[in-house]
Amino acid sequence: MEAFQLLSRGGAKFDKKRFKEDVQLFDKTKQDKGKAVARPADGDLPAELDFFKYAQGGSYKRSLKADGEEGGDANGEPSDRRKKRKLNDGDAEEAEQSDEDDPPMPRHRVTAKGSNVPDHIESFQQMQERYQTPPYLLANLTQSGYKRPTGVQSHGIPILMESRDVAAISPTGTGKTLSYLLPVMSLLGSPISRTKADVGTGVRAVILAPTRELAHQIHNECLKLAQGRKWRIVLFSKATASTLADKSVRDKVDIIISSPLRLVSALQAGSLELHNVRHVILDEADRMLDAEFLSQVQEVIAACTHPEVQKAVFSATLPAGAERVAMSMLRDPIRVVVGLKDTPLPLIAQSLTYVADDPSKLPTLLQYLSQPYNPPLLVFVSTQPRATSLAEELVLNGVPNVDCLHAGMTHKEREDAVARMRRGESWVMVSTEVMARGMDFKGVREVINYDFPQSVQSYVHRIGRTGRAGREGKAITYFTNEDAPFLKTIANVLLQSGSPVPEWIMKLPKPSKMKRRQMGKVKRAEAVNNASRIGRNDAIKKRDMIAGSKRRKEKDGQRKQESVVEEGSHSEGTDA
Known part of the structure; x- marks a missing residue:
């Protein structure tokens, strides 16, 4: 009755006779033999009041059923309670085991086109049965929290394991990185320093990414898989490039992860050879195969002269032109598409917000941030000066924990900004397209496109920073009168992914090819708030x-x- 006495000290009177049954819930001395009431231990909550199942650990109904069974000993305790509990625990373990053994339910339609497409896998254990994957790789997978393969993994891994070239198009956050890292490391077998077979000397696998941040992220995922073995996995940079200038050092390297320009400069300087490369992976292939990177990528691929080199391209979006270039590079490729091409996941709630002009965006954003929101939040702008300007304005207006990230910052500044984001110290991150490609921040709940995206692919990659690994996300895009001609293109993406679109937007005319080329190229002021420039x-x-x-x-x-x-x-x- 201690809890009841505490509640009644405030001066309020309680009719114990009227609410006799409720009072008995708190009475530990009386035994109610007429009803099957769960008896809590001393200091525990009564089962009827344990709404959130803290005391019973979510098994309240099962406990009631066990306690309500007939039969007991001299003290009124059911004689088979312990047996019932063991049976129930066994049932729970069997249910968990059956959940783990059930085949994964495909959430997206997967289309694989090509000659002699291998059968997909439904669990990572099948890799060991079909391809004799080293057990330590599967153990590292389990330790990293991977339980079942996603759509792109279940189809892409067998294709790569059978030494076929592949072009995989899968939405953001579906595990594309693991779908090529796992088969590459499995096919390499063991570190070059430990293998007894004649595998040649020099680098055996090259992974190319468009940004240093993405390369760093891939490197971290690769290290997780390599635990327990002495793999030489190099994140190519100025420091590592000078180290690899020594031939005795670079001959023992297994995997290089780099951006194209850094690798090309090393090739031209003669400090790196790729004649022994067996696997070439292009991540974010749509960006790697555009005009900025194409010549560099072609030079790297031309340097990989091994006759059995395997090539693969992965991306969330792949325009028709980039896809043609990719297919021309591959040998007898298999094309894998998860879901609808160039369409984000339906888990992301997308919306379009009209603002009259560019200066009106800042008050709209401040109004949004003044209300409860889910940090961390990403805000995308079009240029580096606008990113810096917007971050300054948010700080001046009292928005807490604002950070900025763009390519104009030094390497150390960018690394620190990403680290703060991963530690949860940044609540609002203002960024350019440098963070729109492949960066995996699992906690990002919301994305705001402050400036209209430059293309459909840019839009898909931007909002793909949220809603990752099965989590829900939210994406808001601001548009002005100048962006109206390109609105129909983005609205079609919203429709394909199941988000609502106002009827008047769908009645807008379809933009011509000339108009689509001008998308996202609207000239914007370097400062997001011109008023702050007065007197500057x-x-x-x-x-x-x-x-x-x-x-x-x-x-x-x-x-x-x-x-x-x-x-x-x-x-x-x-x-x-």
Whole structure:
């Protein structure tokens, strides 16, 4: 009755006779033989009040059923309670085991086209049965929390394990990285320093990514799979490039992960050979095969002269032009498409928000952030100056834990920004397209496209930073009158993924090819708030004038000192 006494001390009267049955729930001395009431242990919550199943660990109904069985000993305790509990625990274990053994339910339709397409796998254990995958790889998988293969993994892994070239198009957050890392490491077998077979000397696998941040992320995932073995996995950078200039060192490297330009510069300098490469992977292939990277990628692939080199491309989106280039690079390829091509996951709730003009975006965003939101949140802008300007404005307006990330920052600054994001110290991250490609932040709940995306592919990659690994997400896109001609293109993506679209947007005319090329190229001011620039030029001029006067004073002081020294030396000469 301790809880009841505590509740009744406040002066309120409680009719114990009227609510006799409720009072008996708190009475530990009386035994109610007419009803099957669960008897809590001392200090525990009564089962009827344990709404959230804290005390029973979610098994309240099962306990009631066990306690309500007939039969007991002299103390009123059921004689078969312990037996019942064992049976129930056994049933729970069997249910968990059956859940693990059940085949994965495909959430997306997977289409695989090509000659002699291998059968897909339904569990990672099938890799060991069919392809003799090393047990330590599967153990590392389990330790990293991977239980069942996703759609792209169940179809892509067998294709790569049978040494076939593949072009895989799968939505963001569906596990494309693991779908090529696992078969590559399985086919390599063991580190080159430990293998007894004649596998040649030099790098055996190359993975190319468009940004350093994505390459770093792939490197981390590769290290998780390599635990327990002495794999030499190199994240190519200035420091590692100078180390690999020594031939005895680079001959023992197994896998290189790099951006194309860094690798090309090493090839041209003669400090790296790729003649022994057996596997070439292009991640974010749509970006790797555009005009900026295409020549560099072609140079890297041309340097991989091994006759049995295997090539694979992976991306969430692949436009028709980039797909043609990719297919021309591959040998007898298999094309795998998960879900609908160039369509985000239906788990992401997408919406379009109209703002009158560019200066109106900042008040709209501030109004949104003044209400409860789910951090961390990503805000995408079109240029580096706008990213810096928006981050400054958010800080000045009192938004907490704002950070910024773009390609104009130093490598150390970018690494620190990503690290703060992963630790949960950044609640709002303002970024350019550098973070739209492949970066996996599992906790990102919301994405805001502050500036309209440059293409459908850019839109899909941007909002793909949320809703990853089966989690729900939210994406908001701001559009102005200048963006209206391209609105229909993005609205079609929303329709394909099941998000609602206003009827008036669907009645807009379809943009022509010329218009689509201008998408996202609307000229925007470098500052998101022009009002903050008022008086800025005067302040800069005043600062420069003060700095100039200080410099003049310093020069005058130096001249006076020099003249004093000269006069002193001259007087000494005359005295002599």
